[in-house]
Amino acid sequence: MKQTLRTIYEKDATKKVLASLISILVGLFVGTIVVVLVGLSKDTITPRGIWDGVRLIFAGILSTGRNAAGNLTWGYNAQSLGNMLFRATPLIMTGLSVAVAYKTGLFNIGAPGQYLMGTMASLMLALGIPSETVPAGLIWVIAFLGGCLAGALWGAIPGMLKAFLNINEVLACIMTNWLAANIVTWAFDVSNFKNVVENTKAGYIYKTTFNGVATPKLGLDKLFPGSQINGGILIAIVIAIAMYILINKTTLGYQLKACGSNRHAARYAGINDKRNIVLSMAIAGALAGGGAALYWLSGNTEFYWSTYQSLPGTGFNGIPVALLAVNNPIAVIFTANFMAMLDIVGQQLTGYTAYNEYITDVIISVIVYLSAFSLVIRMMLTGKKKAGATNANAETGNKPSVSEDEKKGGGEA
Amino acid sequence: MTFLIQQTLLYAVPLMIVALAGVFAERSGIINLALEGIMIFGAFVGVLFVHTMQSVPLFLNAARSGNWLTLQGLELLAMLVAAALGAVFSLLLSFASINLRADQTIGGTALNLMAPALVLFLIRILVNQNTLMMKTGDAASWFMLKKSTFGIDKSTNIGFLGETFLNKVYLATYICILVFVVLSIVLYKTRFGLRLRACGENPQAADSLGINVYKMRYAGTTISGALAGMGGFVYALTTANCTANGDVAGFGFLALAVMIFGNWKPLNIAGASLLFGLFKCIAAAYSSIDLNGDGVFLLAELGISSHLYRMLPYLVTLAVLAFTSKKSRAPKAEGIPYDKGSR
Numbered sequence: 001m002k003q004t005l006r007t008i009y010e011k012d013a014t015k016k017v018l019a020s021l022i023s024i025l026v027g028l029f030v031g032t033i034v035v036v037l038v039g040l041s042k043d044t045i046t047p048r049g050i051w052d053g054v055r056l057i058f059a060g061i062l063s064t065g066r067n068a069a070g071n072l073t074w075g076y077n078a079q080s081l082g083n084m085l086f087r088a089t090p091l092i093m094t095g096l097s098v099a100v101a102y103k104t105g106l107f108n109i110g111a112p113g114q115y116l117m118g119t120m121a122s123l124m125l126a127l128g129i130p131s132e133t134v135p136a137g138l139i140w141v142i143a144f145l146g147g148c149l150a151g152a153l154w155g156a157i158p159g160m161l162k163a164f165l166n167i168n169e170v171l172a173c174i175m176t177n178w179l180a181a182n183i184v185t186w187a188f189d190v191s192n193f194k195n196v197v198e199n200t201k202a203g204y205i206y207k208t209t210f211n212g213v214a215t216p217k218l219g220l221d222k223l224f225p226g227s228q229i230n231g232g233i234l235i236a237i238v239i240a241i242a243m244y245i246l247i248n249k250t251t252l253g254y255q256l257k258a259c260g261s262n263r264h265a266a267r268y269a270g271i272n273d274k275r276n277i278v279l280s281m282a283i284a285g286a287l288a289g290g291g292a293a294l295y296w297l298s299g300n301t302e303f304y305w306s307t308y309q310s311l312p313g314t315g316f317n318g319i320p321v322a323l324l325a326v327n328n329p330i331a332v333i334f335t336a337n338f339m340a341m342l343d344i345v346g347q348q349l350t351g352y353t354a355y356n357e358y359i360t361d362v363i364i365s366v367i368v369y370l371s372a373f374s375l376v377i378r379m380m381l382t383g384k385k386k387a388g389a390t391n392a393n394a395e396t397g398n399k400p401s402v403s404e405d406e407k408k409g410g411g412e413a
Numbered sequence: 414m415t416f417l418i419q420q421t422l423l424y425a426v427p428l429m430i431v432a433l434a435g436v437f438a439e440r441s442g443i444i445n446l447a448l449e450g451i452m453i454f455g456a457f458v459g460v461l462f463v464h465t466m467q468s469v470p471l472f473l474n475a476a477r478s479g480n481w482l483t484l485q486g487l488e489l490l491a492m493l494v495a496a497a498l499g500a501v502f503s504l505l506l507s508f509a510s511i512n513l514r515a516d517q518t519i520g521g522t523a524l525n526l527m528a529p530a531l532v533l534f535l536i537r538i539l540v541n542q543n544t545l546m547m548k549t550g551d552a553a554s555w556f557m558l559k560k561s562t563f564g565i566d567k568s569t570n571i572g573f574l575g576e577t578f579l580n581k582v583y584l585a586t587y588i589c590i591l592v593f594v595v596l597s598i599v600l601y602k603t604r605f606g607l608r609l610r611a612c613g614e615n616p617q618a619a620d621s622l623g624i625n626v627y628k629m630r631y632a633g634t635t636i637s638g639a640l641a642g643m644g645g646f647v648y649a650l651t652t653a654n655c656t657a658n659g660d661v662a663g664f665g666f667l668a669l670a671v672m673i674f675g676n677w678k679p680l681n682i683a684g685a686s687l688l689f690g691l692f693k694c695i696a697a698a699y700s701s702i703d704l705n706g707d708g709v710f711l712l713a714e715l716g717i718s719s720h721l722y723r724m725l726p727y728l729v730t731l732a733v734l735a736f737t738s739k740k741s742r743a744p745k746a747e748g749i750p751y752d753k754g755s756r
Contacts (some may be wrong), residue, residue, distance in 0.1 A: 034531075038538055107518050161731070167738045170446065170518060171673070174666040174732075182727075186720035285600045308723060309662065321520060335465045360529030369505065371524035373515035 016326045019377040023324065024338070027146035027367035031057050031359055038355070044356045053353045057363070060345030066352060080344050082220070082227025086298070088333075088340035090115070092236040093291025093371055094318025095336050097155075097244050097284040099327040102279035103247055105260035107190040109157055110173030111288040112315025113180035115305065116149040118289025120184045122147030123296055123303060127193050127209040136212045141211065146295045151289015152282040154180060159281025163274040169281070177315075180229075181308045188305035195302065204302035214299030239290070244329040256280050288315060313361075320364050339364065415577045419697050425690025427648040430589045432682045433596060434640035434677065438598065439677060440628075440745035441633025442613040442746045447506050448522025448641045449665025450528035450707035453657075454502045455531040455642025456649035460545050460657040463487065463555075467548040476555055481562045485584050488650070492585060492643050499642015500635045507634040511627055514750035518627070526676060529659040536659065544658040553656035558582050570673050575721045581615035585647045592643075596636070597679035604660075611634055616751045641665065652697075663727075670730045676741055692726045 001258070010012055025099055032054050039050035052072055056063060061080050064073045094111045101108035158386035188194065188205060195201040208214060218231040245254040258266040259276045267273045291314070316412035321339050325331035342364060346357030431448055438445035466472050466487055475483035506524055507513040536545045545553070560567055560580050571579065600606040611619040612629040620626050648664060649657055671689055675682030695702065699722045 034534070038535075042538065107522075109522065161735065165735050165738050167731075167734045169675070170668065171670055171729065171734065174663060175670070175731045178663050178727045179731075182720050182724040186718060189720065227718055308720070310660070312621060316526065319519075320526075323519065354538075356534060358530050358534035362527065365523050365527035365530050368526055369509065369520065372509055372517075372519035372523055373513040374479060375514070378512045 004046055012040050015378045016374075018327075018381055019374040020318075020324045020326065020371070021337070023319060023367050023370035023374060024379055026370055028057060028364045030366045031363040034362060035355060042354070049354055053349060053355050056345060056348050056353065057359070060348040061341050063348050063352070072352065078224045079226040080348075082224025082229035084337060084338055084340045085220075085224070085233045085342050085360075086228040086230065086340075087343050088337040089232040089236045090291035090295040090314045091317055091321050091336035092233075092240055092247065092333055093294065094288050094315050095321030095332040095339075096318075096329055097287035097291070098318045098322035099325065099329060099332055100247065100256075100287065101280055101284040102322060102327045103253075103260050104256045104277060105263070106159075106162065106169050106277065106280060106284075108155070108281065108284045108288075109170050109316075109319065110155060110281075111112065111284070111318045112311040113173070113177035114154045114285040114288035115292045115312050116177075116180040116184045116316040117154040118147035118151040118292030119296055119312075120187055120305060121150030121289070122293035123205055123208065124187070124191065124193065126213045126297055127206055127211050129211075131212040131345060136214075139211070140212050140215065140297060141291060143297055144290065147293030147297075148286040148290040151292070152286035155285015155288065156278055156282040159278040162281070163277040167300050177311055181311055185306050185308040194305065201302055203304055203306060205300055205305050207299050208297055209299035215294070215297050228298065230298050230299060232315060236291070236294060239287070240329045240333050241390075243287070247329060252279075288318065315363065320368045320371070323374075326374070415573070416698075417702055418577050419581065420702075421687065421690045422582075423651045423690075424693040425592070426586045426589045427644045427651070427664065427694075428668050428671055428689055429683055429686035430593055430647070431641050431644035431665060432636040432671040432686055432740060433593055433679060434644065435669055435672040436679065436682065437596070437600070437609070437640065438634045438637035439672070439744050439747045440613040441630045442616060442718055442744065442749070442751065443507070443510050443634050443637075444502070444517045444521065444748045445506065445634060445637050445641075446518055446669070447503065447524035447528075447665075448538070448637075448668055449663065450521075450525035450672055451499050451502055451638050451641035452531055452645030452648065452661045452665045453659055454526040455495040455645030456653075456661060457528075457536070457645075457657040457659070458498040458642065459491045459646030460547070460649055460655055461539075462491045463655060464545060464548050466490075467550075473549075473588065476550060479562075481558070485558075486554055488583075488585060491650075492588065492646055495646035496643040499645065500639040502642065503634050503638020506638075507631050510750065511630050511634075514752065517748055517750075525665075531734075532657065533659040536657065544656050546654075546656045546738040547728055552583075552650055556583060556585075556650065556655070558584060561665065561688050583647075583651050585650055589647055592640075593683070596640075600679065603673070610744075611707045612751075616746050617755075620751075620753065630751065644668075664743070665720040667726060667730060670734060673741055673743075674730075674733050674737055676737075677744060689726060689729070691744045692729050696725050697721045715733040 004039065016055045035053040035057065036050055039045040055072065059074065061084060062074050062077060063080070064075045064077050067073050094115060097111050097114065098108050122143040125146040126139060129139045129142065131139060154176060157176055158169050161167040162169040193205050195206050197203045215230040215232045218234065220229045220231065220233070221227070247257065255266070255271045255276050256279070258271055259267065259273050263273045295301065295314070317339055321332055321335045324335040324338070342360040346360035349355045349359060350357045431452060435445055435448055456725060457476065472483065472487050502524070506520050509520040530672045533543065558579065560569070560571065570576070600609065608619065608624050609629050609632065611624065612626050612633070616626045619629070632709065645661060648661055649655060667689060671682060671685045675685040699719070
């Protein structure tokens with residue numbers, strides 16, 4: 001028995017999971033410290049308020065509100081769970097987007113822009129095609145594919161800039177993000193999809209249900225009554241599995257990974273590195289755009305169109321989702337749900353305590369910070385510092401080793 | 414023309430100083446992607462400092478009686494505080510990337526996520542809204558240097574140079590230019606600067622000559638953090654009316670682009686930031702730019718959508734990067750964690 005446990009512990013995969021769990025725990029712990037410190041420094045927050053805040057951070061998903069006496073009540077909350085799955089849907093997709101690009105050694109910080117372009121395309125298609133003549137189901141499919149395509153095209157731009165002009169993809173992605181934010185605002189500004197029917201919804205785009213288009217619920221709403229859940233989560237899970245197969249079981253996936261570990265060696269082996277870099281970013285973009293389509297086609301959320309000053313958090317949160325999952329597409333499903341859970345926790349904190357939802361963003365950023373050196377954590381778990389250090393660069397194929405290889409390759413060429 | 418030059422400077426100077434922040438980090442071998450986050454943090458700290466100090470009788474009375482020297486002192490103090498805490502915040506990046514040899518891109522991204530989250534969390538707790546503003550008055554009435562500040566009547570004309578560089582300007586702008594010049598000289602003409610640059614080019618060689626690479630890299634990122642923090646506050650003071658809302662609209666990343674365009678060299682960066690400042694200024698104020706003073710607002714009357722003007726800085730950045738990236742020469746060892754043991 002002890003032997004089996006030891007072999008499981010010795011496995012690399014176990015270490016990865018443990019490292020991620022440690023990151024999560026430390027993140028939650030730092031969040032707790034912030035909550036306690038802020039609570040102690042503000043006279044308006046009572047010790048009970050602090051205690052409520054701490055409990056919500058760790059178990060907010062199981063909160064059922066406050067009872068008449070003003071105490072927090074706990075229990076199974078179908079609505080929160082359903083909403084968690086609903087919010088996890090686009091996060092799975094943006095997480096996959098970042099993970100797939102990372103396999104090719106690219107840091108896709110452009111997911112917010114791709115997400116926005118996906119939003120624009122899918123909403124315009126879903127609202128623009130008349131549902132009197134075209135069946136709603138077909139419109140849904142067209143809008144979803146349109147969202148994917150728009151994201152793919154937008155993702156391909158930094159990909160091409162990287163492949164052919166050797167522009168740092170991080171910078172190119174940031175610039176295309178802001179361009180996307182402006183383009184989307186511009187496009188909706190001149191469109192006639194702005195909600196003019198409901199007075200309270202000024203500044204928003206019509207829900208897709210105005211055109212009778214909505215993701216089918218597939219009975220999930222019966223399972224989680226009162227929540228926003230729909231069949232999109234199942235589609236996202238299927239896509240995650242498909243991505244796992246693509247990366248691990250196909251030639252294309254192998255080529256993408258080869259370019260990620262060493263672009264020059266891959267080219268030497270006859271792999272078209274430029275094509276693969278563009279393709280990787282296009283796939284990443286399609287995933288982010290598809291995530292946006294799944295979210296907005298749900299038909300129960302409005303899009304605030306004048307977005308040129310802000311980028312969607314869903315896109316950025318794809319980064320922690322992918323990092324926590326160590327870029328494993330299957331693990332992304334779980335980490336995305338964790339992130340969505342934090343989102344719900346943030347709402348509970350805003351609703352029931354003197355704190356606000358931004359504390360969950362602090363937690364997320366701490367988690368990202370820790371995953372930057374998750375290798376060190378993994379090394380500590382192994383206890384073999386020296387051996388770990390030499391493996392470290394070779395094993396992950398992360399940025400430093402890639403650029404080092406590039407330089408060596410450049411010197412030979 | 415006066416308006417155009419002043420507005421361009423307002424955007425160009427923070428860009429310039431933050432780009433120099435990037436140079437100090439990258440020249441020592443650390444990619445500082447966290448410039449944006451440190452700016453956000455610095456802006457918040459500086460504005461919070463001003464916000465708090467405004468209830469101190471000394472400054473309150475100074476504002477009432479027009480004692481501008483005291484108020485400029487407050488502005489300088491706020492800049493210093495923003496710089497100091499920016500440096501402290503950047504230690505998070507230094508620790509991860511120097512001591513723990515973490516991936517610098519992810520570490521920087523973490524700081525970029527952390528700064529707005531922390532800042533918005535605190536702002537919401539402090540003032541129960543999403544923007545932290547000055548307690549009383551505005552940036553113009555407290556800190557702006559005007560003709561009346563120097564006891565000159567509003568209607569007297571003090572010449573083109575005077576009107577442009579002494580009327581309706583901020584002292585912070587000139588302090589930043591001064592700091593920029595001094596630090597550029599430090600980087601190129603002192604022993605410290607040479608050692609710092611050596612650590613970004615060939616840390617192994619530097620180490621063999623007895624330079625402590627870790628220390629030098631800490632110095633580089635800490636100076637970088639201080640400059641970015643200060644730049645963030647100056648940006649908030651001069652372009653956002655001394656308010657902080659956890660956002661500097663991608664300014665830190667624009668600064669990175671300016672740094673690459675300027676080829677990691679201060680003089681080129683000064684030029685590049687003027688160019689970018691001009692486009693940023695057109696994007697922000699195209700409708701009130703009157704080039705030759707004949708009352709015709711040319712850019713607004715061209716009938717081009719405001720959306721296009723707002724996209725201009727980013728489009729130009731991409732185009733400029735596309736044309737210069739082939740020639741650009743980054744510090745050789747940037748982004749590679751230094752490991753004493755490796756050859």
